Amino acid sequence: xxxxxxxxxxxxxxxxxxxxxxxxxxxxxxxxxxxxxxxxxxxxxxxxxxxxxxxxxxxxxxxxxxxxxxxxxxxxxxxxxxxxxxxxxxxxxxxxxxxxxxxxxxxxxxxxxxxxxxxxxxxxxxxxxxxxxxxxxxxxxxxxxxxxxxxxxxxxxxxxxxxxxxxxxxxxxxxxxxxxxxxxxxxxxxxxxxxxxxxxxxxxxxxxxxxxxxxxxxxxxxxxxxxxxxxxxxxxxxxxxxxxxxxxxxxxxxxxxxxxxxxxxxxxxxxxxxxxxxxxxxxxxxxxxxxxxxxxxxxxxxxxxxxxxxxxxxxxxxxxxxxxxxxxxxxxxxxxxxxxxxxxxxxxxxxxxxxxx
Numbered sequence: 001x002x003x004x005x006x007x008x009x010x011x012x013x014x015x016x017x018x019x020x021x022x023x024x025x026x027x028x029x030x031x032x033x034x035x036x037x038x039x040x041x042x043x044x045x046x047x048x049x050x051x052x053x054x055x056x057x058x059x060x061x062x063x064x065x066x067x068x069x070x071x072x073x074x075x076x077x078x079x080x081x082x083x084x085x086x087x088x089x090x091x092x093x094x095x096x097x098x099x100x101x102x103x104x105x106x107x108x109x110x111x112x113x114x115x116x117x118x119x120x121x122x123x124x125x126x127x128x129x130x131x132x133x134x135x136x137x138x139x140x141x142x143x144x145x146x147x148x149x150x151x152x153x154x155x156x157x158x159x160x161x162x163x164x165x166x167x168x169x170x171x172x173x174x175x176x177x178x179x180x181x182x183x184x185x186x187x188x189x190x191x192x193x194x195x196x197x198x199x200x201x202x203x204x205x206x207x208x209x210x211x212x213x214x215x216x217x218x219x220x221x222x223x224x225x226x227x228x229x230x231x232x233x234x235x236x237x238x239x240x241x242x243x244x245x246x247x248x249x250x251x252x253x254x255x256x257x258x259x260x261x262x263x264x265x266x267x268x269x270x271x272x273x274x275x276x277x278x279x280x281x282x283x284x285x286x287x288x289x290x291x292x293x294x295x296x297x298x299x300x301x302x303x304x305x306x307x308x309x310x311x312x313x314x315x316x317x318x319x320x321x322x323x324x325x326x327x328x329x330x331x332x333x334x335x336x337x338x339x340x341x342x343x344x345x346x347x348x349x350x351x352x353x354x355x356x357x
Contacts, residue, residue, distance in 0.1 A: 001305060002067045004028040006057045006082055007074035008040040009166065011096060014293050015071045016044045018301040027067055030054040057082060061089045069304065071123075072096060075166065076181070077174030080105035083120070087112045092119040092308050094301065097184050099321030101176065102349030103329060106322035113318055121304045121314035122321025124188040125296030128303075130287045131259045131267045132189060135250065139193055143272050144252025147225075150194050151232040152186035154178075155244040156292070158237035163213060170213030176350040177215030179205065180328050183235030188324035189248050189264060190223075190231055196323065197226040201330035202340040207357040209238050214357065215350075221331045233331070243292060263292045 003024045005015050008031040019026050028051050029037040037053045054060040061067075070086050071094040072079055080100035086093055087109070099122045100106040113120045126132060138144065158178070168174035175181055191198060203221035210217040218236040225231070247268075248259040258269035267285040289295055300316060307314040329348045330341040336353060 001025065001069060001308070002027040002064075003069045003071065004030065004051075004060060004064065004067050005071045005073060006030045006060075007072060007096075008033075008036040009073065011293065012040050012073045013043055014297040015073055015094075016040065016046065018297040021298040022301045022305060024069070024301070024305070026051045028052045028054060028060050028064055030057045030060050058085060061086065061091070068092060068308065069094065075168040075174045076176070077101055077168065080109060083109050084112060087116050087118055087120070090116060090118060092304070094121045094123050094304055095318075095321065096123045097321070098176075098180055098325045098328070099318060100325060101180075101351065103322070103326060103345050104347060104349070106318070106325050110318045110322060119304060119307050119314055120318040121300065121307075121316050122318060122324070123297070123300060124185055124316050124320060124324065125300045126185045126189060126264055126294055127192070127316055128296035128299035129263075129265050129294055131261070131265055131285055134267065134282050134285070135193065135257050135259060138255065138257070138272065139250075143255050143274060144250065145254035145273075146252065147194060147227065147229040148251045148253065149230045149232070150190055150248070150250045152183070152190040152234070153245065153247045154183040154186045154235040155239045156182050156237055156246070157239045157242050157244075158182070158217075160210075160212065163210070170210065170215050172214050172350050172353050175215065176328065176332070176353075177205070177207070177213065177219070178217050178237040179219045179233075179235045179331055180215070180350060182237060183219075183233065184324050184328055186235070186246055186248060186264065187233060187327045188320065190233065191323055191327060192320070193248070193250055194225055194229060194231055195227060198223050198327060198330075198343050199226050200224045200340050200342050201327065201334055203233075203331040203334040205331065205335045215353070216335075216357070219331060219335070221334070223327065233327070246292070261286065261289075263289060263294045265289050265294055
């Protein structure tokens, strides 16, 4: 299966490794910045065979009709436009988070992919973390019972050097703040584990230390679910002096789980009323990771390839990407209006926050 990657920045290295791990052919790389694609290959330690290099992804699509799968790893504000062009060209997609920066664009990606019969996966790779998979299995088996509440805490550090690497970071038009960029993976996990159907969001966000940005560097929110359970979202880039944790907590009538570590990769608490022998191997589990991106890209690629071959939906489909985006945009709208926001959310985009801080 032939693949292409559009956008050769920080996260693209994980995509190259996932392509190689899954035995796929990297047919093309695309980036508008001269030399960036070559630099990515050098960072990956890859010499031959060299993929074709492009500055214009449309040219790449025209000249390579046999490409089966395209990964979009550009700045967030370009995800939707590129995704829609790729869908129109009949390409299956992996789209880095967030899948778009407006609900309208996310819905159009879903609609057009369904219409064209192509697979689109939102790159929420943390769903494949070992700790997360154990917890999801327990949830699907009903071990938690009725849910009381849950929480996600993304307590990370991002300094000026990080934002200076790419001028689009922290802008409303191309990125959003810490909740959109750093916290959206955790938001995805929280919504997924708690049952998905959020009916309202109330939030407060602030820009405390990053005055050179447009967007927030800390935010907290309360989510209300259709079944009566509630959840807390806390996200920040303000932790001194380095990343502290990304922690997901789930509290049910018959079970409590805390997934901790730098990126929801460890089992810190695993307690269930129906104790099982296999639980002993799960308690204290730690999945080593080299960075906060975790190890999930390769598993996500494997699933997408399988979904194409088996004509089924990807494990993390475009709707999952839209649902995580909806929560973050609802948080933004709540901050803007100082009111709770009811879901489903319509016609809101990160760019609607322009001038908030």
